[in-house]
Amino acid sequence: xxRLQLETHMRVLSLLACLAVSALSGAEITKERIFxxxxxxxxxxxxxxxxxxxxxxxxxxYYGGKGEYANDTxxxxxxxxxxxxxxAPKAIARDPFRSVGNGVIxxxxxxxxxxxxxxxxxxxxxxxxxxxxxxxDSGDTWSDSSLLALQEGMMVRGRPIVLSSGEYLLPVYxxxxxxxxxxxxxxxxxxxRFDPKTKxxxxxxxxxxxxxxxxxxxxxxxxxxxIAYCRxxxxxxxxxxxxxxxxESHDGGRTxxxxxxxxxxxxxxxxxxxKLKSGNLLLVYNDSMTxxxxxxxxxxxxxxxxxxxxxVIAEGNNDFAYPVAVQTTDGRIHIVYTSDRRGVVNxxxxxxxxxx
Numbered sequence: 001x002x003r004l005q006l007e008t009h010m011r012v013l014s015l016l017a018c019l020a021v022s023a024l025s026g027a028e029i030t031k032e033r034i035f036x037x038x039x040x041x042x043x044x045x046x047x048x049x050x051x052x053x054x055x056x057x058x059x060x061x062y063y064g065g066k067g068e069y070a071n072d073t074x075x076x077x078x079x080x081x082x083x084x085x086x087x088a089p090k091a092i093a094r095d096p097f098r099s100v101g102n103g104v105i106x107x108x109x110x111x112x113x114x115x116x117x118x119x120x121x122x123x124x125x126x127x128x129x130x131x132x133x134x135x136x137d138s139g140d141t142w143s144d145s146s147l148l149a150l151q152e153g154m155m156v157r158g159r160p161i162v163l164s165s166g167e168y169l170l171p172v173y174x175x176x177x178x179x180x181x182x183x184x185x186x187x188x189x190x191x192x193r194f195d196p197k198t199k200x201x202x203x204x205x206x207x208x209x210x211x212x213x214x215x216x217x218x219x220x221x222x223x224x225x226x227i228a229y230c231r232x233x234x235x236x237x238x239x240x241x242x243x244x245x246x247x248e249s250h251d252g253g254r255t256x257x258x259x260x261x262x263x264x265x266x267x268x269x270x271x272x273x274x275k276l277k278s279g280n281l282l283l284v285y286n287d288s289m290t291x292x293x294x295x296x297x298x299x300x301x302x303x304x305x306x307x308x309x310x311x312v313i314a315e316g317n318n319d320f321a322y323p324v325a326v327q328t329t330d331g332r333i334h335i336v337y338t339s340d341r342r343g344v345v346n347x348x349x350x351x352x353x354x355x356x
Contacts (some may be wrong), residue, residue, distance in 0.1 A: 029313060029350045034060070034078075034086050034336075036344040041076050041089055042066050046342035047270065047322030049104045049159065050334060053138050054111060056082050058328075060336060061092070061103040061115065062345055068101075069180070075103035075117050079139055092142055093133060095119050100131075106159040108168065110196065113139050116148070116156045116170065126153045126178045130192075148192065148201050157215040157270055159324070160194070164223040168194040169204065169253050171228070173214040183233040183268065189216035189245075191253055205249060209233070209259030213245040217273035219281055219304075224252045227304045229273045229283060230259060232266045242266050242289040264298070264307075265289040270322040272335075276352055277327060283307060284323040284335055295320035295337060299355050311355045313348050314339070320346075327352075 035045055041064035048062040058080045065073030076089035093100055093115060104116040113135040118128045130149040133142045149172065158171040170192040177184030193204035207213060212233025220226050230245040243261035264271075264285055269292045271285040280301050287296040294315035298307035313335060314320040323337040335348045 027351070027354045029311075029348055029354065031314070031346065031348045034345045034347050035062070035089065036340070039064075039089065041074070041091075042070070042072070043343055044068060044070070044073070045345050046338040047102060047157070047324070048336040048338055048345045049106075049324045050326055050336045050347075051105045051107050051113075051159065052326060052328045052334075053079075053107055053113070055138070056329065057138070058334070059105050059107075059113070059139055060086070060089075060345070060347075061105045062089075062338070063101045063103050063117070064089075065099075068342070069099065069120075069123070071097075071099050073099045073101060075100055075115065077103075077105070077115075077139060092139070093117050093131070093145060101125075101128075102155060102157050104156055104159055107138075108160075108196075109162060111138075112136060114160070115142065118155050119147075121152070122178075124178045124180055125155060126175050126184070128153060128155050128175075130154050130156050130172060154190075155214075157322075158217050158272065159326075161218060161220060163220055163252055165252060166196065167252075168196070169218060169226075170194065170201065171216040171218055173216065173230075175214055176212075182235045183212055183214055183231075185210070185212040185233055187212040187214050187233050189213050189228065189230045189247070189259070191216070191218070193253070205253050205256050207245070207247040207256045207259045209245050209247075211245075213259050215270045216247075217271055218249075218253065219273050219275045220252075221275070221281070221303050225250055226253050227273075227281075228256070229262065229264070229271050229285075231270050232268060234268060236268050238290045240289065242268065244271055244285060267291055272323050272325045274325050274327065276333070277331060278352060280352065281307075282325060282333065282352075282355075284313070284325050286320070287312070292319040292321040293317070295323060295335075297325075297335075297355055299352065309355045313337075314346070 075093035189207040299309040
């Protein structure tokens with residue numbers, strides 16, 4: 001009898017240990033391949049952006065065409081209803097004479113849906129300008145395009161955030177160098193500020209760093225206090241000192257500290273950084289200095305001082321790049337990213353508690 005009780009007790013302990021390991025590793029992340037070569041918008045699909053509409057639909061955009069520098073590129077959009085599938089994407093922004101890129105989709109608190117994107121006026125991205133369109137019917141129809149930033153080299157990649165002041169802060173950047181394989185050392189992360197009362201986008205703050213930085217991802221940690229993580233400058237060759245650049249602002253994003261290397265590696269690739277409903281902060285990045293794999297998330301529970309909770313989203317001999325994260329009304333975290341040499345758009349979904 002004693003031996004039987006002991007064996008039963010041991011089996012229970014073993015089961016509890018297995019359950020504990022399972023809980024620590026987090027629940028399964030749901031991943032789907034949204035669009036690939038079979039989607040007739042050209043072989044190139046990169047980068048992607050997503051937002052939740054006020055009715056619960058997800059609206060996704062990416063730019064596609066024959067290649068990154070092809071002149072036939074367009075920004076394509078697809079709107080998915082809860083529980084439904086992604087319909088075939090439709091072109092929502094083109095230029096008859098120039099290449100477009102880096103579509104960013106975002107719905108403002110007043111319901112206006114914004115599309116930001118880049119028009120390239122020369123052979124490299126350093127000759128770009130930022131354009132925008134708006135929709136008052138959740139993307140069914142769109143306005144004509146308008147240039148938001150006229151300075152050569154201005155680009156957009158991240159979605160705006162709503163500040164405690166009620167203003168919108170759009171992360172943008174100024175890329176220099178006129179080189180397709182190198183981000184110039186004087187490239188800077190920048191911001192445009194929108195006042196809903198005046199309806200004007202105005203420059204607001206610059207992040208400078210020793211090696212250059214672009215594509216900032218800002219979060220307002222507390223009223224007036226912002227943290228931004230930025231893609232580093234330089235090239236794509238292997239380095240031992242390639243880190244995400246970090247900066248802070250204490251005046252609502254009007255001025256920023258000198259960009260400094262964070263503790264997170266960066267293979268010269270985009271990152272995203274958002275504030276969750278819990279108040280915790282989530283960073284999405286490539287945990288490597290040399291390759292865009294793996295794609296990982298890290299969560300901070302102390303206002304960005306430390307990031308002890310981490311989990312890999314996608315890994316393997318592939319490229320998982322340009323993540324965009326959003327937490328929807330139901331609390332789920334959605335990340336869209338591209339892979340397969342910028343030919344496939346992917347979608348991962350999980351809960352905050354799934355990151356142990």
